[in-house]
Amino acid sequence: MSTSTTTPTTIGDVARLVRSKNAGPFWLTLDVFCDDEASYRQVARDDVLDRGRIAAAYAVEPASIRVFLLPDLLAVKVSFPRPVAQGSVHDRDVHAGQQHVPLARLPLAPS
Numbered sequence: 001m002s003t004s005t006t007t008p009t010t011i012g013d014v015a016r017l018v019r020s021k022n023a024g025p026f027w028l029t030l031d032v033f034c035d036d037e038a039s040y041r042q043v044a045r046d047d048v049l050d051r052g053r054i055a056a057a058y059a060v061e062p063a064s065i066r067v068f069l070l071p072d073l074l075a076v077k078v079s080f081p082r083p084v085a086q087g088s089v090h091d092r093d094v095h096a097g098q099q100h101v102p103l104a105r106l107p108l109a110p111s
Contacts, residue, residue, distance in 0.1 A: 012104030020100035
């Protein structure tokens with residue numbers, strides 16, 4: 001008897017690029033760029049970009065999350081307040097260059 005486990009398809013699996021950056025010293029922005037309309041539609045679904053799912057991945061309040069759909073660019077932008085101010089003594093990623101990973105790992109099918 002074979003027990004096969006498959007890992008769910010993630011945003012990072014279908015996107016061309018998932019990146020993060022500062023949006024000022026108090027906000028963080030995550031960008032998802034897709035190569036084609038089919039990939040964009042997979043990522044841009046309401047159940048994938050659900051604020052509750054994103055909030056859980058980043059330990060932020062769902063109400064603070066802003067999601068911008070940019071279909072003409074085949075892109076999605078997600079922004080929310082940084083947990084600490086950029087450059088403060090507790091900031092571990094001054095340029096926010098590593099903050100895209102939880103979003104990239106978010107499964108396309110909610111669990």
